[in-house]
Amino acid sequence: MPNDKLRPGPPVGIDIPPGYNEIPLGNLETLMQNARPAITESVPDRMRDDVPNVLGTLHFLLATLAANNALYSGIGLHRTTEASERVAVSWLTVSSFDYGEERNPRLVLSELINAKAEKKSRGELAIVEGPSVPILYFEWTEKHPAPTIAGYPATNDPPQVFQIEAIIPSADGTSIAVLELSTADREIGPQYRGMVLDMAGSVTFPQPPADTGSTSLAL
Template sequence: MPNDKLRPAPPVGIDIPPGYNEIPLGDLDTLMQTARPVITASVPDRMRDDVPDVLGTLHFLLATLAANNALYSGIGLHRTAEVSGRVAVSWLTVSSFEYGEERNPRLVLSELINVKAEKKSRGTLAIIEGPAVPILYFEWIEKHSVPVFASYPVTSDTPEVFQIEVTVPSADGTSIAVVELSAADPDIGPQYRGMILDMAASITFPQPPSDTGSSSLAL
């Protein structure tokens, strides 16, 4: 999306589905200090020397989310529909942006589609009619380089992550909310489609309190 149009995060309301554990995006240093003994105790002895590197990477990712208007971040654990006892892991983020002048929300989505075309983004794209405004749905599989950790076995495989991004404009076109999901198992990823669309349909853009400029997330 065009960076020159993006300003601080407006407040939004959204329903977060059950099964997600929120990761606070405030005091990350304290969060890492709290997480370190828990992670250290939960991994095999041979992997404990890599815990500082893992925490450093996690700190960087969360700080990047916070700097890019993330209002919510959470890790989800869900039972899969096909295999009994199999647990699916996913990462969920919600962000919001002030986008531009008042206009038809369909024009906002049209512009965002053009930006994806200019970037040659590859995936499945659709406009879905929501209860109040249209929703831009984009789904793709992203390949990542293998992380390098001394205790982690070297593999030639390229990990694939299933990604969904839905963008919801406000009724006056001045703000957008973005819900992003990453699923570690591409085969399970499609099971999240309905959940993400339900989240998109629940989004509202309440007016911020007149005496404060802070943003909020109604859960």
């Protein structure tokens, strides 16, 4: 997305489906302190020396999300089928941005598509007609370096992460909401398509309260 266009955006309404557990993006120091005992107890003894590194990485990731206009972050646990005991894990974030002057939302998406082309982004892209505005849908698979963890076998094959991005403009084109989903379960990744589009279709852009002379906060 064009960086010169993106400024802190408005609050948005969205329906988060069941199965997601929110990770608060405020007061991260307390969150890390509370998470340490649970993470330490949940890993094998040979990996416990790496818990501080894991917490440091998690702190950095959540702080980065908060600094980049993330309104929501959550980890999802979902069965792959009703009859299966296999559980897929996914990471979901919701962000919003102020995008400038009023205009047709289709022009906003056109500009965002051009920006992806300029960056040579590779993936499957589509414009999906939502309930009120068009939605820019983009999915791709990306390789990420495997972390070095003591006592855990090293690998020369970087893990592949399946990712989906849905961008929803406001009706007047002045704001955008961005949904991002990632899962290391590449095989199951396509099953999230419908869920992400349902979430994207539920997005609303609440108007800020009228100025009545008192101080009000939009959270």
